[in-house]
Amino acid sequence: MDKGRVAAFTDAVVAIVLTIMVLEFKTPEEPTFAALASEWSYFVAYLISFLFIGVAWYNHHYMFALTKRVTKSLYWVNNLWILVMAMLPVSTAWAGRFIMDVQPELFYFIIFTCWTLVYAALSYTVMRVNRKRHPEVARKIRCMPAYRVHVSVWFWLVWVIVLGLIFVWPPISLLFTLADLSMMAIRTSDDSDKLF
Amino acid sequence: MDKGRVAAFTDAVVAIVLTIMVLEFKTPEEPTFAALASEWSYFVAYLISFLFIGVAWYNHHYMFALTKRVTKSLYWVNNLWILVMAMLPVSTAWAGRFIMDVQPELFYFIIFTCWTLVYAALSYTVMRVNRKRHPEVARKIRCMPAYRVHVSVWFWLVWVIVLGLIFVWPPISLLFTLADLSMMAIRTSDDSDKLF
Amino acid sequence: MDKGRVAAFTDAVVAIVLTIMVLEFKTPEEPTFAALASEWSYFVAYLISFLFIGVAWYNHHYMFALTKRVTKSLYWVNNLWILVMAMLPVSTAWAGRFIMDVQPELFYFIIFTCWTLVYAALSYTVMRVNRKRHPEVARKIRCMPAYRVHVSVWFWLVWVIVLGLIFVWPPISLLFTLADLSMMAIRTSDDSDKLF
Amino acid sequence: MDKGRVAAFTDAVVAIVLTIMVLEFKTPEEPTFAALASEWSYFVAYLISFLFIGVAWYNHHYMFALTKRVTKSLYWVNNLWILVMAMLPVSTAWAGRFIMDVQPELFYFIIFTCWTLVYAALSYTVMRVNRKRHPEVARKIRCMPAYRVHVSVWFWLVWVIVLGLIFVWPPISLLFTLADLSMMAIRTSDDSDKLF
Numbered sequence: 141m142d143k144g145r146v147a148a149f150t151d152a153v154v155a156i157v158l159t160i161m162v163l164e165f166k167t168p169e170e171p172t173f174a175a176l177a178s179e180w181s182y183f184v185a186y187l188i189s190f191l192f193i194g195v196a197w198y199n200h201h202y203m204f205a206l207t208k209r210v211t212k213s214l215y216w217v218n219n220l221w222i223l224v225m226a227m228l229p230v231s232t233a234w235a236g237r238f239i240m241d242v243q244p245e246l247f248y249f250i251i252f253t254c255w256t257l258v259y260a261a262l263s264y265t266v267m268r269v270n271r272k273r274h275p276e277v278a279r280k281i282r283c284m285p286a287y288r289v290h291v292s293v294w295f296w297l298v299w300v301i302v303l304g305l306i307f308v309w310p311p312i313s314l315l316f317t318l319a320d321l322s323m324m325a326i327r328t329s330d331d332s333d334k335l336f
Numbered sequence: 337m338d339k340g341r342v343a344a345f346t347d348a349v350v351a352i353v354l355t356i357m358v359l360e361f362k363t364p365e366e367p368t369f370a371a372l373a374s375e376w377s378y379f380v381a382y383l384i385s386f387l388f389i390g391v392a393w394y395n396h397h398y399m400f401a402l403t404k405r406v407t408k409s410l411y412w413v414n415n416l417w418i419l420v421m422a423m424l425p426v427s428t429a430w431a432g433r434f435i436m437d438v439q440p441e442l443f444y445f446i447i448f449t450c451w452t453l454v455y456a457a458l459s460y461t462v463m464r465v466n467r468k469r470h471p472e473v474a475r476k477i478r479c480m481p482a483y484r485v486h487v488s489v490w491f492w493l494v495w496v497i498v499l500g501l502i503f504v505w506p507p508i509s510l511l512f513t514l515a516d517l518s519m520m521a522i523r524t525s526d527d528s529d530k531l532f
Numbered sequence: 533m534d535k536g537r538v539a540a541f542t543d544a545v546v547a548i549v550l551t552i553m554v555l556e557f558k559t560p561e562e563p564t565f566a567a568l569a570s571e572w573s574y575f576v577a578y579l580i581s582f583l584f585i586g587v588a589w590y591n592h593h594y595m596f597a598l599t600k601r602v603t604k605s606l607y608w609v610n611n612l613w614i615l616v617m618a619m620l621p622v623s624t625a626w627a628g629r630f631i632m633d634v635q636p637e638l639f640y641f642i643i644f645t646c647w648t649l650v651y652a653a654l655s656y657t658v659m660r661v662n663r664k665r666h667p668e669v670a671r672k673i674r675c676m677p678a679y680r681v682h683v684s685v686w687f688w689l690v691w692v693i694v695l696g697l698i699f700v701w702p703p704i705s706l707l708f709t710l711a712d713l714s715m716m717a718i719r720t721s722d723d724s725d726k727l728f
Numbered sequence: 729m730d731k732g733r734v735a736a737f738t739d740a741v742v743a744i745v746l747t748i749m750v751l752e753f754k755t756p757e758e759p760t761f762a763a764l765a766s767e768w769s770y771f772v773a774y775l776i777s778f779l780f781i782g783v784a785w786y787n788h789h790y791m792f793a794l795t796k797r798v799t800k801s802l803y804w805v806n807n808l809w810i811l812v813m814a815m816l817p818v819s820t821a822w823a824g825r826f827i828m829d830v831q832p833e834l835f836y837f838i839i840f841t842c843w844t845l846v847y848a849a850l851s852y853t854v855m856r857v858n859r860k861r862h863p864e865v866a867r868k869i870r871c872m873p874a875y876r877v878h879v880s881v882w883f884w885l886v887w888v889i890v891l892g893l894i895f896v897w898p899p900i901s902l903l904f905t906l907a908d909l910s911m912m913a914i915r916t917s918d919d920s921d922k923l924f
Binding site for chain 3: 739755764782922
């Protein structure tokens with residue numbers, strides 16, 4: 141398939157997801173900062189989801205820059221990835237509005253977990269479609285920190301602990317996401333920085 | 337016309353359609369999964385419409401990868417295709433909200449039927465504009481499973497039966513769409529998988 | 533400037549304008565076609581505005597395919613064109629909702645008139661920036677039927693008559709737009725059909 | 729990184745920001761120009777924000793046309809720029825609705841100030857990543873009027889005065905933005921006008 145067109149379609153969806161999250165900021169009914177400040181918790185959730193998209197896009201860009209083929213299976217796993225991204229406005233709005241409640245924070249945590257799983261599946265699919273003829277591409281994808289962390293035992297051990305802690309102090313869900321995303325933003329493959 | 341620009345414009349519309357369907361998920365007013373669960377029927381309709389867009393895009397991509405010309409008539413039939421796609425948020429929202437009612441499900445069924453007709457018209461137009469100088473392109477489009485099914489007698493026989501059953505059990509409309517889309521997602525032209 | 537990037541930015545705005553007009557369709561509160569049918573007048577206005585965008589895009593595509601330069605002045609006239617296009621959802625929603633009222637129909641008429649003026653200005657700017665080194669491009673733009681009609685005396689004579697008739701029978705505003713757009717859709721430059 | 733894809737992603741967000749600001753125009757409930765006219769103050773704010781986007785895009789286009797590298801740090805500063813742009817619909821809606829109130833106008837002023845700072849940071853980053861191997865690019869960016877004004881002492885002197893005046897006559901915030909943007913629209917690098 142046409143790699144450029146699949147990437148452009150993905151980008152369009154991601155850009156719209158990022159921007160419709162802004163619609164959730166309701167224009168304050170009164171001309172006071174107090175009215176504006178009532179949205180602080182959504183703003184926190186929005187910033188984390190913004191970082192989410194930035195990190196997700198960066199890694200997607202790297203994978204699509206490397207892959208030599210876009211097969212039907214890669215297309216559909218990419219669509220699954222888009223589907224999870226499209227859930228972000230819902231989970232962000234809910235978790236941002238009820239930042240101290242267990243269930244909305246758990247929901248955000250579940251969506252984030254789905255994303256890490258689908259992201260690992262996407263990485264795996266890119267490896268698989270390139271393995272035969274372009275083993276060096278498959279190797280590079282396998283070495284991506286974002287991939288290696290999410291298939292490690294340590295990550296899932298921390299994950300279980302955080303899952304339990306959400307029932308004690310719900311916002312840990314957003315903090316964990318923030319920490320994981322920051323780690324992914326900082327630790328990237330060395331050659332992800334060069335011009336493709 | 338500039339094939340890339342027409343395809344990019346189409347993609348932008350499709351990406352926005354996919355994403356504004358998310359706006360229909362109302363942020364639950366209460367921090368409970370019970371409040372979230374009340375949206376399950378829309379979620380079902382959303383997933384089917386998401387698959388709809390994935391399948392439609394895949395076939396559109398194949399046709400535009402093959403065609404050697406984008407004429408004025410192809411441009412306008414493509415616009416008609418865009419118009420029907422743009423109706424998807426309306427039909428999905430209504431059919432998802434009233435999943436056990438005849439008229440909303442019938443409406444979804446009508447929009448889907450319009451899409452299959454416009455899709456067949458688009459395929460036919462691509463064939464026609466390439467027939468003379470690129471008969472191999474016309475031949476490939478004619479062999480697309482998505483095209484052959486929708487111009488077959490069998491499809492329309494099943495269609496008539498389903499149309500009748502909607503009055504008995506409305507959700508059959510969504511099930512039929514799901515079945516037809518799954519079939520289109522699985523059975524594709526062999527060379528649709530290669531890099532264009 | 534980078535012609536492709538300016539065109540892509542323009543396309544993105546036009547695609548979003550086209551799609552957010554769909555948001556104006558409110559999901560019927562009841563599962564009956566009667567509830568859906570109450571939106572018929574907006575649907576009529578929507579279809580005309582959809583045709584509007586199709587015609588506008590076609591002519592924009594032709595002009596940008598031909599122009600050899602995108603100067604700062606062309607960029608800003610193009611932005612003015614985008615600004616008028618962005619008013620379309622407002623005028624369509626209002627004129628579609630109050631199809632028998634003078635003032636909303638007059639508003640639609642005014643926005644359409646602004647568009648024809650800005651469109652003529654855009655055509656003129658493309659001519660001017662190409663006149664010196666690429667006179668054949670300037671000549672082609674001047675020969676575009678869409679340009680020639682809107683700078684003709686006959687068009688503006690009809691325009692004045694329609695303006696008066698709106699006060700008698702408001703929907704003439706939409707009918708006039710439909711007629712003008714249909715004419716522009718049918719009469720196009722011969723070479724607008726070839727692959728650029 | 730792939731310069732084209734980063735630019736296209738940025739453009740998509742900017743185009744959506746521009747267009748969702750239109751959603752803030754509520755369709756008048758009555759068919760009278762009086763009802764429409766009640767939105768005049770938002771319309772003023774919308775026009776200024778539209779100019780904002782036009783100017784911001786023009787300068788972004790110039791920087792990305794020149795830069796020879798898109799590094800990870802440039803990607804993240806660009807994301808910060810996108811984040812500030814995404815705040816525009818909120819600040820425009822609020823400042824447009826309460827045009828004579830101190831706090832909404834101050835908010836618009838703060839967002840605009842953030843933008844000038846992030847813009848300067850973006851310019852600086854483009855310089856830094858090109859300095860070594862492409863000093864002529866770094867030099868060109870440093871000479872951009874939009875950059876030089878915002879790092880000058882004069883600009884910040886006027887800025888302090890305007891900040892004080894907002895408490896006396898709030899709309900000065902929008903007027904200052906308009907003046908600054910007009911200056912940036914008129915004074916541009918000479919070679920920003922040529923085809924890249």
